[in-house]
Amino acid sequence: MTPQTDPRAGAAVKAADRAHVFHSWSAQELIDPLAVAGAEGSYFWDYDGKRYLDLTSGLVYTNIGYQHPKVVAAIQEQAAHLTTFAPAFAIEARSEAARLIAERTPGDLDKIFFTNGGADAVEHAVRMARLHTGRPKVLSAYRSYHGGTQQAVNLTGDPRRWASDSATAGVVHFWAPFLYRSRFYAETEEQETARALEHLETTIAFEGPATIAALILETVPGTAGIMLPPPGYLTGVREICDRHGIVFVLDEVMAGFGRTGEWFAADLYGVTPDLMTFAKGVNSGYVPLGGVAISGAIAETFARRPYPGGLTYSGHPLACAAAVATINVMAEEGVVENAKRLGASVVGPGLAELAARHPSVGEVRGVGMFWAVELVKNRETREPLVPYNASGEANAPMAAFAAAAKKAGVWPFVNMNRTHFVPPLNVSEAEVKEGLAALDTALSAADEFTG
Numbered sequence: 494m495t496p497q498t499d500p501r502a503g504a505a506v507k508a509a510d511r512a513h514v515f516h517s518w519s520a521q522e523l524i525d526p527l528a529v530a531g532a533e534g535s536y537f538w539d540y541d542g543k544r545y546l547d548l549t550s551g552l553v554y555t556n557i558g559y560q561h562p563k564v565v566a567a568i569q570e571q572a573a574h575l576t577t578f579a580p581a582f583a584i585e586a587r588s589e590a591a592r593l594i595a596e597r598t599p600g601d602l603d604k605i606f607f608t609n610g611g612a613d614a615v616e617h618a619v620r621m622a623r624l625h626t627g628r629p630k631v632l633s634a635y636r637s638y639h640g641g642t643q644q645a646v647n648l649t650g651d652p653r654r655w656a657s658d659s660a661t662a663g664v665v666h667f668w669a670p671f672l673y674r675s676r677f678y679a680e681t682e683e684q685e686t687a688r689a690l691e692h693l694e695t696t697i698a699f700e701g702p703a704t705i706a707a708l709i710l711e712t713v714p715g716t717a718g719i720m721l722p723p724p725g726y727l728t729g730v731r732e733i734c735d736r737h738g739i740v741f742v743l744d745e746v747m748a749g750f751g752r753t754g755e756w757f758a759a760d761l762y763g764v765t766p767d768l769m770t771f772a773k774g775v776n777s778g779y780v781p782l783g784g785v786a787i788s789g790a791i792a793e794t795f796a797r798r799p800y801p802g803g804l805t806y807s808g809h810p811l812a813c814a815a816a817v818a819t820i821n822v823m824a825e826e827g828v829v830e831n832a833k834r835l836g837a838s839v840v841g842p843g844l845a846e847l848a849a850r851h852p853s854v855g856e857v858r859g860v861g862m863f864w865a866v867e868l869v870k871n872r873e874t875r876e877p878l879v880p881y882n883a884s885g886e887a888n889a890p891m892a893a894f895a896a897a898a899k900k901a902g903v904w905p906f907v908n909m910n911r912t913h914f915v916p917p918l919n920v921s922e923a924e925v926k927e928g929l930a931a932l933d934t935a936l937s938a939a940d941e942f943t944g
Contacts, residue, residue, distance in 0.1 A: 496530065496531065496538035496542045496543075496544055497530065497531075497542065498540070498541060498542040499530070499540050500540055500541055502530075502540055503528040503530065503539060503540025503541065504528075504540075506528040506540070507526070507528045510526060510528070517641070518653065527539055528540055532547075532559035532560060533558075533559050533560045534558040534559060534560070534917070534919075535547055535558050535559075535916055535917050535919075535920050535921075535924050536559075537559065537904070543902075544902065545899065545902060545903060545904040546902060546903045546904070546916070546924060546927055546928050546931070547559075547903075547904050547916060547917070548898075548903050548904060548905055548906055548913075548914055548915065548916050548928050548932075549904055549905070549906040549913075549915060549916075550915050550916060550917050551778055552773070552778075553715060553716075553747050553752070553773065553906070553913075553915045554747075554772075554773035554774055554777065554778035555777050555778055555917050556750055556751055556752065556773070556774035556777050556819075556823070556828070556917060556918045556919075557777045557819060557822055557823065557828060557917060557918065557919050558777070558917040558919055558920075559917075561777065561819075561822060563818055563821075563822050564776070564777065564779055564815055564818040564819050564822060565779075566818075567814045567815060567817065567818030568779060568780065568811055568814055568815050568818075570814070571586055571810055571811055571814035571815075572811060575810050576810065576811065577806075577809060577810055577811070578810055579805075580607070580803065580804070580805070580806075580807035580808050584808070584810055584813070586810045586813040586814040586817060587607070587808035587810065587813045589813070589817050590605075590607075590775075590808070590813035590814075590816040590817050590820075591605040591607070591808075593816070593817060593820045593821075594771070594775065594784070594786065594816070594820070595786070597756040597757065597820075598757065598769060598786045599757060599759050599760060599764070599765040599766075599769075600765030600788070601765070601788050601789045602765065602766075602768075602769055602786035602787060602788055603786075603787075603789070603792075604786070604787040604789075604792040605784050605785070605786055605787070606784055606785045606787060606800075606807070607782065607783070607784045607804075607807045607808035607809075607812075607813070608772070608782075608783040608784050608785070608804060608807065609781050609782070609783060609804055609806055609807075609809075610640075610772050610781050610782070610783040611639075611640050611645075611744075611746030611747075611770060611771075611772035611773060611783045612639070612640025612641050612642040612645040612646075612783075613640075613642060613645075613783060613804065614640075614746065614770035614771065614772055614783040614784055614785050615639045615640050615642075615644070615645040615648065615709070615742075615744060615746075615770050616640075616642055616643075616644045616645055617785050617802055618707070618709070618742050618768045618770050618785045619631055619644055619648070619706075619707060619709070619742070620801075620802055621740075621768060621785065621787070621791055621794075621795075621800070622706045622707035622740035622742065622767075622768065622791075623706045623707070624794065624795075624800075624801075625706075625740060625790075625791050625794045626706045626707075626738065626739075626740060627706075628703065628704055628705055628706035629663045629704060629706060630663050630664070630665055630700060630704045630705045630706060631648065631663060631664050631665070631705070631706055631707045631708070631709060632664075632665050632666075632667055632693075632696065632697070632700075632705060632707070632708040632709070632739075633648040633649075633650060633664055633665070633666055633667075633708075633709050633710075634650050634666065634667060634668065634669035634710055634711075634714075635650035635651075635666050635667070635668055635669070636650050636651065636669065636671065636714055636717040636718060636720065637649060637650035637651065637669075637710070637711055637714055637717050637744075638650075638651055638653065638711070638714075638715065638716045638717055639709065639711075639744055639746075640746075641653070643657065643662070644662060646658075647662035647664045648662075648664055648709060650666055650717065651716075651717055652881075652882045665696065665700055665705075667692065667693055667696045668689065668692055669689060669710065669714075669720075669722070669726075670685045670686060670689040670720070670722060670723050670726050671685075671718070671720045672685045672723065673720075673855070673856045673858070673867065673875070674875070676692075677689060677692065682723035682724060683723075683724075683725075685723050685726075686723045686724065686725045686726045686729065689726060690726065690729040690730070690733070693730065693733060694733060697733065697737060697739075702737040702738070702739070705737065705739050706739070706740060707739060707740040707741070707742050707768075708730065708733075708734055708739050708740070708741055708742065709742040709743075709744055710727075710730065710742070710743060710744065711743075711744045711745075711746075711747070711748065712727070712743045712744070712745055712748050712749075712757070712758035712759050712761075712762070712764075713748045713753060713758045713761075713860070713863060715746075715747035715748060715863075716747070716908050716913075718865050718867070718908075718911060719858060719859050719863055719864060719865035719913060720858065720865075721858060721859070721860060722762065727759075727762045727764045728762065728763070728764055731764050731765075731766075734767075740767045740768060740791070741766045741767050741768075742766055742767065742768045742769070742770065743758075743759055743764070743766040743768075743769045743770075744769075744770050745757050745758060745759065745769055745770060745771050746770055746771060746772045746773055746783065747773055747774075748863065749769075749771045749773070749774055749775070750771065750773070750774030750775055750819075750820075750823070751774060751823060751828055751829035751832050751861070751862075751918045752774060752832065752861055752862060752863045752915075752918065753832075753860050753861040753863050754829065754830075754832045754833030754834075754836055754837075754860055754861030754862070755829065755833070755861070756829060757769070761860070765788075766788075767788045767790065767791055768785055768786070768787060768788065768791060769785070769786040770783065770784070770785055770786075771783060771784055771785075771786065772784070774819075774918075775816050775819065775820075776812060776815035776816040776818075776819040777815070777819050779815040779819070780809065780811045780812040780815045781809075781812060782809070782812035782813065782815070782816055823918075826919065828918045828919045829918065831918060831919055831920075832861045832862040832918040832919075833861055835862065835920065835922060835925055836859070836860060836861040836862055836863075836864070839922055839925045839926065839929075840859070840862065840864055840914060840925055840929075841857075841859070841864070843925070843926070843929040844857040844859075844864060844866060844914060844929070844932075845857055847866075847929065847932060847933055847936060848866070850933075851933075851936040851937070851939070851940055852872060852940055852943045853868050853869065853870075853878060853936055853939035853940045853942070853943050854866055854867070854868065854869070854872075854936065855867040855868065855869035855872055855875055859914070861918075862914075862915060862916060862917075862918050862920070863913075863915060864913060864914040864915065865911050865912075865913050865914075866911060866912050866913070866914065866932075867910065867911055868890075868891070868894070868910050868911060868912065868939050869910070869943070870942060870943055870944065871943065871944065877909070877910035878890045878891060878894075878910045878939060878942060878943075879891050879909065879910050881909065882909065883909070883910075889942075890939060890941075890942035891907055891909075891910065891939075893938045893939070893941070893942070894907070894912065894935050894936070894938050894939040895907045895935075896938070897934060897935040897937070897938035898912075898931060898932065898934075898935035901930075901931035901934045901935060902927075902931055903927075903928055903931040903932070903935075905932075905935065912932070912935075914928065914932070916928060
């Protein structure tokens with residue numbers, strides 16, 4: 494597609510948005526959403542014809558980019574055949590999507606419960622764990638995000654939880670490992686793993702193991718900072734959960750379906766959870782879809798006992814047809830392999846080279862097409878470029894960085910004092926290098942605030 498210039502149409506779209514659309518996570522009168530005219534592959538553009546390389550993949554979900562023709566065609570074909578049908582029936586698109594997902598999930602996670610997105614997948618995973626164990630509490634990490642619905646947002650370990658946290662959701666938070674900003678005064682990955690596991694053991698002991706239904710972790714935390722778990726941590730958590738009869742839930746809503754260069758991030762660590770949530774990349778976000786992959790033991794709990802939960806649009810035919818097409822495209826076109834290869838050979842080295850030249854870069858971390866750049870005022874003290882949960886004037890350095898990135902032709906992922914490099918998984922090497930060059934320019938703006 495070639496971007497077309499039509500400012501009048503863009504103004505009309507913006508006016509209708511401002512008059513009627515209530516945006517999430519926003520003070521409505523303080524935002525200025527871009528009016529988007531179109532998108533294709535790794536790019537989108539506005540009505541003035543300005544094109545942006547999307548380093549955010551939407552909200553880290555367009556894993557095969559925008560408007561992939563095979564997925565668009567699959568949705569059109571399904572709409573012509575059977576647009577919708579109730580979830581109690583066996584439907585070809587639904588059955589095939591479940592089969593393809595189960596083929597790729599680790600271990601015996603062979604039963605798939607479909608939801609409309611990631612947050613309700615987390616809601617249902619927690620409900621299943623509580624019913625399976627008969628216990629009330631759930632453990633979740635700080636520096637995490639699990640969704641915006643009531644239970645999911647209470648599980649979340651960042652400020653998006655605060656306004657909804659009434660301390661009645663049965664959630665207990667703990668510290669997961671993050672060596673760069675260690676809560677355990679660790680100096681090595683080995684120390685961080687050992688001390689984080691000891692902290693978790695202590696938390697469980699003082700909460701009472703028999704009260705804890707589940708422990709949920711993002712396999713690789715996404716919006717909270719893409720902190721790769723150090724060696725041995727996830728296997729240690731698996732062992733602790735087994736010992737105490739706690740259901741281990743991995744949230745792969747963002748990390749799953751190729752983002753880390755493997756079908757699921759759990760594959761990087763050789764760990765199989767009892768429940769695994771997914772969404773986003775399962776069909777590149779073309780039609781809303783999420784789900785829970787369920788182990789044999791938990792599925793058996795509901796073999797003759799009804800599971801008290803469901804959704805009208807569970808396994809919606811259009812969404813499942815998009816999932817089938819997306820998974821097949823990823824397999825046929827080597828999309829997961831592309832993310833792994835370019836992450837290791839181009840993104841990682843390229844970001845490291847930028848870090849060596851820009852004093853605002855404190856740390857680069859990531860894998861596959863899932864990278865974070867930690868921005869700091871001072872490398873020695875590791876003081877963040879902006880304060881935790883900064884807004885307004887306090888967030889000026891990150892606002893300057895984002896403005897410079899957009900001017901350079903990329904749309905950046907910005908959260909607190911970080912920018913994430915998370916383009917579509919089928920991005921080309923040339924596009925990656927284009928993104929790195931634009932970040933180079935934008936980081937110069939961040940450098941102005943260091944000292």
